[in-house]
Amino acid sequence: NPPEYNGIKTVCGTGTLHGEAIQDVLKLVLKNDLESGEGSVKGVDAITPYVDEIASQFHFERKVKFAVDAGNGVAGPVAHRVFEKLNVQSFEIFFEMDGKFPNHHPDPTVLSNLNALKESVRKNKAELGIAFDGDGDRIGAVDEQGNVVYGDMLLLIFGREVLSRKPGSAFIGEVKCSQVMYDKLKELGGNPIMYKTGHSLIKDKMKREHAELAGEMSGHMFFADRYYGYDDAIYAACRLLEIVAESGKPLSFQLEGIPKLVSTPELRIDCPDDMKFKLVSKVAQIVRKHHHVVDVDGVRVPFEEGWGLVRASNTQPILVMRFEAKTKELLEKYQGEIERIVDQAKKEIAT
DSSP, X not given: XXXXXXXXXXXXXXXXXXXXXXXXXXXXXXXXXXXXXXXXOOXXXXXXXXXXXXXXXXXXXXXXXXXXXXXXXXXXXXHHHHHHTSSEEEEEESOSOOTTOSSXXXXXXXXGGGXXXXXXXXXXXXXXXXXXXXTSOOEEEEETTSOEEOHHHHHHHHHHHHHHHSTTOXXXXXXXXXXXXXXXXXXXXXEEEEEOOOHHHHHHHHHHHTOSEEXXXXXXXXXXXXXOXXXXXXXXXXXXXXXXXXXTSOGGGGGTTSOOOEEXXXXXXXXXXXXXXXXXXXXXXXXXXXXXXXXXXXXXXXXXXXXXXXXXXXXXXXXXXXXXXXXXXXXXXXXXXXXXXXXXXXXXXXX
């Protein structure tokens, strides 16, 4: 998130505090109902054991050539040490840590932030490109032609590989993911489950469903298969490199035969925090008069040949919308219908 919306993630063991648990902590703070005492600080080298463990899991029979953009975030120096131990040729850009982010903001979901990566892929004739976010828990990817491979398609690529070893595995996706991903994983014998957006929510759902893998459009990829169930972009990058290495072909090969639908990126609309959830509820009320609604997180409307989504951001004062359809004309039709309903909902709330 942008600095003005940043915060602290509280981790307890392998889980996180979220929802009502965070509010309970706030109540204790406000009442000053706190324990007192003396703590201790212990410094350890966490990076070397991490690098050794990640690198020990991957043994590529052929050398993979790829470009990678760390966006001047914290993943760069650590990823460099991992890649040094693998059978890869990496073209590394913006690997020096700099919290001012002089080259671009380290958000791999913003297309303009991938321009330097795409150029490096083309210049070096790489098989794929990988991008990290600022704190190393989100991954972005482009194929050898510079086409962006979004989070839902990465989840499909990873999921297909998992199903080749573990038939019937469960996977967690979010409401913004393509219907193609859900349909294809089900066709391959998997159990794809649509759920809410959010790091803590996804991790909890994974545990409850005993899912092998979960992913979000934002690039968070959570691997329980062969890993610890949390979102580690360096590990996800190694899994992607492994798939490309074993296939013997560049990244675009992994999406051959997958239906190509037309979709929008995430469309973000300013909406005050005290209004955004009311507005989504009103949208759901109006839509239900004419369509089925999937309300696992906001309002997802399945149309005959596509879908539309309206949801409130959990972390920013915005509404998020996304649309997908078989043709551009249908996309514009579905988007126009939902946008008109959002405008109607705003007027009804205001009166």
